[in-house]
Amino acid sequence: MESRSRHFKANAAASLANPVLQTNLKTAKGKFVDKRAIAIKEIDDFEGSREAAKNIRNRVLENLDLWLEKFEESATARGATVLWAKDGEEICRHVAEIGQRHGVQKAAKSKSMLSEEANLNLALTAAGIRPIETDLGEYILQINDNEPPSHIIAPVVHKSLDEVADLFHQVHKTPRKTEIPALTREAREVLREHFLTADMGISGGNFLVAETGSVALVTNEGNGRMVTTLPRVHVVITGIEKVVPTLEDLTLLLRLLPRSATGQSISNYVSVLTGVKTPEERDGPEHLYFILVDNGRADVVGTEFQDMLRCIRCGACMNHCPVYQTIGGHAYGWVYPGPMGSVLTPLYTGLENAIDLPQAATLCNQCGVVCPVMIPLPELLRRLREKQVEKHLRPWFERFALKIWAKVAASPSLYALGSWLGVRYLKWLAGGRDRIAVLSAAPEWTLGRDFPAPEGKTFRELYRKGKK
């Protein structure tokens, strides 16, 4: 997917000015945050579980190559083919080739963020394969002119029921329905035929299990099961970091993922899929492919950003992020929004292509405390800011202002002079009022709020004079 992260500010302004989006974001926040808070109480030692989950993920990342080899070995032994993709282009090429090999005309897809990274649908269409998104959210986006998702687990969280009702009415040419069950029924009827006629199923993978060569899928709509069992060919596309050592490790992560994501104790469907259909079995694909994707991940291994690769894509960080809650996912401009996206986007698409994202956070650490695998997101954002400074990627006036502040704050006499002048200037600007309406030294501050006036003298002056 082409990144629009460079335009973060403009994107965010558009989001702020969109009243429908604002209402939708508010509704979504309430649901996610409250439900998670209730669900995590079911686990006796939630913090201990987070710690254990973190350790499992770290253990894998420390020897990622070995665990991937182990996975490849186990998966191959069960009749699957493991392919490796360096980037989005290679994903597309692999899928197109698999399609050609098996005479595929239609591919039914369940959710895969990697296919968003790769812009796979476009490539499939070009290769003569018709991609059908079958996750309800992704389907809505697809029929809305391939709109990008705005959330990693709730891709249409930015849309209201009314908007979806209008869309179905226009695209399906059916009478407009406003009840959710009626709308989902309509989608089901459209999709059912595709499930039955698709020659290929494409899915993502929440986890890969090294000891068994399985892929674990966590879904709520059941479309994942159709996609992975009905078509002749099943292609799993997932990141190389998704591997976990054992089924037992998987069970712990499965306790944390749905609770953190949607506040469910368990998702409606949890599938652990292993190998191709054997002669005695009636269901399942005849051909199973894993496309394990790097697309920037390997470069993060062993760096100060490695913690980010623990991510299990639950979305809790964005659900709890004051910035995400205020501007929604599209503003971030690429596949992954919110705090995790603000770390991943610069890492995967280039620091210089997402210059605002590491800065677009208040570092409130709400994300860090909810993350089920304890990723120190604010700390990673801060390190990215450090990288930006090292590479001189920040605008000159910001660099200038920082240098001045560092100089002044390092010298008590300069500071005394500067602060003496500064507060008097601000006091003068306020002109006798208790606030300043336009602050030219920091114009962004007064865009949406006033700047309270200072008292007029510094603490150090007053303290020295012994006055209170």
Added chain:
Amino acid sequence: MRVALFVTCLVDLMRPRIGFAAIELLEAAGCDVIVPAGQTCCGQPVWNSGDRAAAAALAKKVIDEFVGSEYVVVPSGSCADQIRNEYPVILADEPEWRARAVELAGRVYELTDFLVNVAHIKTLPGNFSGSVTYHDSCTGLRGMGIKEQPRALLAKMSGVELKEMAAAEECCGFGGTFSVKFGEISAAIAAKKCGNACATGAQTIVGGDLGCLLNIEGKLRRLGDETTQVRHIAEVLTAKK
């Protein structure tokens, strides 16, 4: 108890009365208070902006300035967090300095935490009366564990009625330099905080970090609210009727 006050640059510039209120509180708790004269800024703005070298220089300056004081008290959760939790990280590569940072970390406290858990203050100098709602500033809350301490102090004041707001622990949108880099987003987040605070009907919004308070007050006034007061916890605890 000998206490050195770290005033913070924001209090120095914007609200000296918070500094004096902090001194009054510490003295009421039986402390001898000194204010090292050369102090400026803890370096959080440069650290959070990614300037490690500048942050390290300021960290060393603070470490030097506060040598020998029994306790260092800060009327700000986020500046206290910078000193306690970030200095050892900033100076990780310089063992001697790191050791000194860790030593300082062991005796630096946020004001309300110090009053409640170290100085065990008995009587407060103020007799504020009115309804208040408390905003939990993010870094104080999640970095320093400041939650019950200010409430315990407010509970000692018979005239104070605490009305908790919804989502008190959610960010007000300040975020230091975030507020001047992404003004519109920052102000939009502040609007939500103001909404939650005002919904309680409290006359005064109280907090422990001046940055957040300036943000909230600025948003309230822009929204046309001329009546709701915004005060630092130290001001409330020392306010005389």
